[in-house]
Amino acid sequence: NAGVTQTPKFQVLKTGQSMTLQCAQDMNHNSMYWYRQDPGMGLRLIYYSASEGTTDKGEVPNGYNVSRLNKREFSLRLESAAPSQTSVYFCASSDRENGELFFGEGSRLTVL
Amino acid sequence: AQRVTQPEKLLSVFKGAPVELKCNYSYSGSPELFWYVQYSRQRLQLLLRHISRESIKGFTADLNKGETSFHLKKPFAQEEDSAMYYCALRKAPGTYKYIFGTGTRLKVLA
Numbered sequence: 001n002a003g004v005t006q007t008p009k010f011q012v013l014k015t016g017q018s019m020t021l022q023c024a025q026d027m028n029h030n031s032m033y034w035y036r037q038d039p040g041m042g043l044r045l046i047y048y049s050a051s052e053g054t055t056d057k058g059e060v061p062n063g064y065n066v067s068r069l070n071k072r073e074f075s076l077r078l079e080s081a082a083p084s085q086t087s088v089y090f091c092a093s094s095d096r097e098n099g100e101l102f103f104g105e106g107s108r109l110t111v112l
Numbered sequence: 113a114q115r116v117t118q119p120e121k122l123l124s125v126f127k128g129a130p131v132e133l134k135c136n137y138s139y140s141g142s143p144e145l146f147w148y149v150q151y152s153r154q155r156l157q158l159l160l161r162h163i164s165r166e167s168i169k170g171f172t173a174d175l176n177k178g179e180t181s182f183h184l185k186k187p188f189a190q191e192e193d194s195a196m197y198y199c200a201l202r203k204a205p206g207t208y209k210y211i212f213g214t215g216t217r218l219k220v221l222a
Contacts, residue, residue, distance in 0.1 A: 033210075092156075096207075106155075
């Protein structure tokens with residue numbers, strides 16, 4: 001039982017490059033989330049998916065797109081990376097009723 | 113706007129001393145409050161939630177609706193408590209969006 005798995009763990013990009021962060025969960029959760037973690041800013045919600053087939057913007061969606069591929073997978077795409085997107089990205093999932101968020105290990109992204 | 117405030121970025125205490133990590137929130141409804149913890153090289157994980165009213169690893173937190181606070185307390189800090197602690201709010205049970213505070217790094221000194 002792996003829980004929430006996200007890849008890659010580390011990535012360095014040049015400004016303007018694109019990339020996709022992948023996330024998968026094996027807990028049969030309906031809800032999935034992408035957060036970014038920045039020093040002094042805490043965790044900020046980028047996008048979330050309440051259930052398969054739906055996605056909604058969080059606090060800081062600009063510059064990102066998401067795809068809820070199926071119930072297990074929720075990907076985050078940076079179409080044209082900017083230095084301001086240098087951050088640690090966390091994927092999470094939850095059972096809506098229970099409410100506990102289960103997090104992945106994080107992906108450290110550096111944009112030069 | 114809904115907000116979760118953790119006023120201390122860093123809290124240092126000596127082993128065996130009491131610990132209180134502060135969390136204040138602004139929300140007019142009946143939110144659900146959580147404390148999450150991130151130990152070094154580990155995933156962010158749930159520590160406790162106000163609904164369960166449990167004591168986890170010696171930590172407790174009481175929801176004070178009058179003061180809109182959910183402070184995390186432990187009477188005797190241990191070195192293994194050193195970690196990053198986040199307070200989080202969900203607007204109501206069954207809703208999707210969570211709001212996190214900026215986090216407090218707790219350092220327990222030997």
